[in-house]
Amino acid sequence: MQSVLNALRVLEEVATRQPIGVADLARALDIPKSSAQRALITLQTAGWLRQVGGGSTDWVVTTKALHVGRHASGELSLRDVAVPAMEELRRRTDETIHLTVPENLDHMVLIERLETSKPVRIFMQLGMHLPLHASANGKAVLAASPESAVEEYLAAGLPRFTGTTIDDPDRLRAELDTIRTRGYAANSGEWRSDVSAVAAAVLGDAGLPVASISVNMPTSRMTGELAAEYGVLVRATAAQVGATLIAS
Incomplete structure (x- = not known):
């Protein structure tokens, strides 16, 4: 022994x-x-x-x-299912597409990235950690999580990263309600002032979030119209990936 x-x-x-x-x-x-x-x-x-x-x-x-680590976390099968849908999402938006997974409902981890063909783009390294309350990926997962988990996260405090970070618990609760209603989250420079995104949670067979998919772009390129258009697309993509995961 x-x-x-x-x-x-x-x-x-x-x-x-x-x-x-x-x-x-x-x-x-x-x-x-x-x-x-x-x-x-x-x-x-x-x-x-x-x-x-x-x-x-x-x-x-x-x-x-x-x-072995990826098999234990299910990331390989998640990638296998998600990447084709992400490719289609990139084709329709020509923006950078991210796949992230929650880690202990403490932060998101970037595990896959498909790049835009546009010369002005954002860049994040694979393995990078994203805050739950200040990223579109994180807010999408928080909105799909049990209330008890959300409250536990809020109790730990909401660090401020930029001038638009939501660091008030009541404001974040209201934001999560909005996300649940429309089915996708938006971030306008709340973590990094130069990065904006829309994201939707991928739900597993227990109805809990196992990942999130996002469309990401420089904040200068994100308009309200684009956020709404891409939000609908990313919501459909996440739902497609979730349904395929459950069926597989």
Whole structure:
């Protein structure tokens, strides 16, 4: 049992501090160097770790960990279903399309991005965290979440990011009511002043939000008419993805 626990601890530590050598690893985990070496070889044999840099003794995590993690969170099947619908949404809007997932109803994580062909565009790295109350993706998910979860989020406070961030709980509750009525959320520079978007939640088989899809553009390009037009499109896209996920 101890050898299994050591191997799991080694895997977690390498993932956090990679690339890392056996001596530094043993020191960080407070285990004998021989125990760390055995765990590394075991994980290498199983395909979880590999050595890097020619004669180097540094270790890194392989892509096996990434694939297992995505399967555990359902992201691979979500991407498989969402990307074709996102491609169609991009074709109809020629704007950047994002797919995000909620993490512990604390923030959204960007997991897929389809770029616009327009020269002036926004850019966000995959893996970026988006605040729930100040992004269209986050507000769409909040509006589709149970009231108890919303109130828990509100109780933690609403940080202000720009001059248009909704940082008052009552105003945000009213905004969420509007989102529920029309079926999509809008953001006009509330997180980053140069970024605006409309988004809709993707609902899973329990009727709870598992993701959100958004149309994103520079704030200078977002008009009220475009927000309404793209809001209807993104709402239909999210509903399509949700229905396909439930049926699959």
